[in-house]
Amino acid sequence: MDKLIGKVLGNRYEVIEKIGEGGMALVYKARCQLLNRYVAVKVLRPEFAIEDDFVEKFEKESQAAASLSHPSIINIFDVGKDENIRYIVMELVDGITLKKYIKEKEGFVSNYDILNISKQISQALEHAHVNHIIHRDIKPHNIIISDDNRIKIGDFGIARAITSSTIVSSNEIVGSVHYTSPEQARGGFVDERSDIYSLGVLMYELATKKVPFDGDSPISVALKHLKEDVLIPSSYNSGINKGLESIILKALMKKPDDRYQSASELIEDLDKVIENPEVNVPLYISAEDSPTMVMPNLGEFMEKKEKKVKKQKKSNGKKSERKSVISVMITVLVALILTLVLFTVVFFKPITSMFMNKTITVPMVVNLEFNDGTKKLQDAGFNVEVSEYKYNDLVDKDNIISQSYPEGTKLKEGFTIDIEVSKGSVMVNVPNVVQKKYVEAQVVLENSKLTLGDVEYVDNDLPKGYVVSQSIAAGKQVKEKAIIDLKVSQGVKIETMIMPSLVGKTLEEAKEQLKPLAISINKITYNYSDDYNEGQIMIQGIKTGSEIKSGSSIELIVSKGKDPLSTAIDNTDTTATDGNDTPEQTTPSLVGYKDKTYIIPFNIETESKVVKVVMLQDNVETIVYEKKHFKTEDSLRIVIRGKGEAILKFYFDDQLVYTKDETF
Structure with a gap:
């Protein structure tokens, strides 16, 4: 496992x-x-x-x-x-890879579906390229297609990491060599147009169910990308329309300059073909990439030529010796003439101009826009060369950072002034750190060459220590070392409040009063009461005036009205004494306390029950009587000793039978 x-x-x-x-x-x-x-x-x-x-x-x-x-x-x-x-x-995306889609498709993919899929991929690449991210490994294995032909591209950035930091053996070319561009195959400069070539290969496979180049090894396939011309898609699929075929062929041009220069250009042509399938997309073909003509085998041609030369040498040996002396003399004479011409052009002219040209003053061009600064120097009589383009936080993009000779310097007309031109500030993409741990967000910002700014701790549903928001949205481009402020969760704020009085209110009234306080009722008990009407709250589990946290819960006891059994209770006041009259059970004798005697009907069906009396005073419950009684007893005589106001709760086997408000 x-x-x-x-x-x-x-x-x-x-x-x-x-x-x-x-x-x-x-x-x-x-x-x-x-x-x-x-x-x-x-x-x-x-x-x-x-x-x-x-x-x-x-x-x-x-x-x-x-x-x-x-x-x-x-x-x-x-x-x-x-x-x-x-x-x-x-x-997590539901669907299958585009590779599996092509493999399992019966017959060829329709022109419409090819155009639709290609447009979605192009739009995704357009978004990535605008954000300066090149995929480098576009292939059907990295693309998911859903049942309704919606496209999702994955693995952005992975090919970049591999190609820039791993050594690859001859049979381990990075990515899939069948979809690699010629410049990738030879290890050259890679830009957005490499992704377009790979998309062209993918479109070719969608149209023909074949890759344009295949071979016995990755190296042989890579060489075909570099040297061989692609067989047109209609050779395999006669149903492909002219416009779509033109787009595929343009995307597959060997030279990047001959392909689509951006995904936007490709989308524009896809839209044209969707509107008119027979539209012809013009191809730009440089002189080097002009159509290939069938030529004789060069090796055979040279071999025949060599044999012919040998025969001529045998028959004309003596003539060749005489002619060779003349040829050498002519060659030496031509070389001397060329050397003299080059010496005159390269060396003599600058020397004479140094003495003959007039002296002029170098103007100030620092901080000027490149075209304006160049024109100013040229108008003054100088030549201009850009020595370097480099990033600079202080000078705007395309403005001149420095000049090789300062303002006021006297130089000869025609002298060359070197300038440095700003590429602007280094721009970076702001990463998404929302819902990340604060310590993790710090590392992500540091790796992105951004500066952590103010950190504000706020109440939020996210767990404590997680980032709630960032001052600059993810995906935006900002200058390197730009400041990003964060808001970090300190958890949900727990508010405290004063518990209101609910006694005497109905249950509905209590619920309305507790609702804005976010206090819930977790238990409701119904008991008899002589003092509260049916439906009124007689006891609340949390004392009025005490502090309570928002989100807490409370227990309520609601009156069922008068107890029909209360008339059977003989309630007799007696002052506590030390006399011989000892009841069945009483509370301990204390000065100032009073005894009250209760006669309780005891009609039970089971053999016995445990009778318990609980006294509630000042939110404190005390068991003042607890004894097992048998069904042979018709009634019970219980003496309770107490002082002041109290609530008595009578239980049979832990089941509340009734309650009694009492004053001792």
Whole structure:
């Protein structure tokens, strides 16, 4: 059995069952104990979890991906560590992978469904790219499709972490090599257009049920991405419309500059084809990528050429020797002429211009916008070169940070001034720390290069120590080191109040009075009373005027009216004495106390019952009589000794028979 089943990760996520696995992670269904909802937990395989560089990049990329909020992107809720287990908590989505959808589909996927699915994926990529996040591993295995063809993309940021921090052997190309772009295959620069190429491969597979390039090994497939032309989709699926095929081919162009430059451009063409399936999408093909012509085998051609040359050498050996001397002389002469020309152009002209050009003054261009500053220097007679583009918090984006020669310097006309241009402040995505523990939120903000600002503790339903809100919403771009204020839960505030008097009120009146105080009635007992009418409250469990917490509960005793048995009780006042008249049982003799005698009918069906009398005074209950009696006794004579006002409760076998307000 899987050791993770039943384990609670991060004291929050209870692992229920394994629902999937991939090359780098296992996926489990889990229940969030804090929010009582089901989630998907992706646990990294041990070989990835032990690499510190990978883990650091992986967590940062996952946190950045967590800032994405789009209906076609699987939400990332949390990233955590439990002992040596690294995990990501994600939205649990019902459906199957797009790979399984293609495999199980009978016949080809319809043009409409291909366009609909492609548009949803494009919209998700558009949202990610705007937030400067590139997926790098778009493939049908990472995409979930529901029964109503709704798309959800997962694994944002994971491919970035792998490719930037792991060494991959020749048969372990990162991601799925069938969907990788040519620039990824050769280890070149990767940007948004790489995702578009991978989407083109996916669209090709949707249309033909085949990937455009396949081979015996990952390396052979990667080389085909680099060198071979794709077979047009209609070769496999004659039912594909012209417009859709044009879009697929444009997305699959070898050079990034020839593809769609953004997901927005791709969406625009998808919309055109949805409106008019036969519209033709123009392809931009550079000179290098012009249509391939069938050429003779170059190896055979060179071999034949070599044989021909050898034959000529045998027949014309002597002529060749004479011609070779002349050829050498001509070559040397041409080289001397070229050297002289280059020397004149490269060396002599700058020297003469140094003495002949007039002297001019360098103007100030720092803090000017790039185009304005460049024009100012050129108008003055200088050449301009950008030495570096770099981030700067003090100078606006595209403005000049510095110039190689200060204002007022005298230089010759045509001299080159180097400038540094600002890329603006370093911008970062604000992560979501709401519903995270405060200490966890501190780490997340620090890893995102943000500064923790003021922390306010507030009353909230969230458990104590969890973040309630953040001053800047998740997903927004802010300057590095921007200040984020937090509100942290200190738990639910418990208010105290004064207990009101409910005695003499009806039950409905009491409920109305207790409702705004958030006090509930947890028990209602009904007893006879000579002093309170039926339905009136005669006793409340919490004394009037005492402090009580909001949310507390109270017990009430409600009158049933006069007790029909009370007339059978002989109530006789006697002052406590030390005489010989000893009743069946009395309370201890104390000066100032009075005895009262009660004659109680005792008609019972069982053999015996324990009779108990409880005296309630000042909210304190005292047992003043307790004895077992048998059914042979027709009535009981009980003497109770007391002082002042009290309530007497008479019980047969712990069952309240009636109550009596008494004054001793």
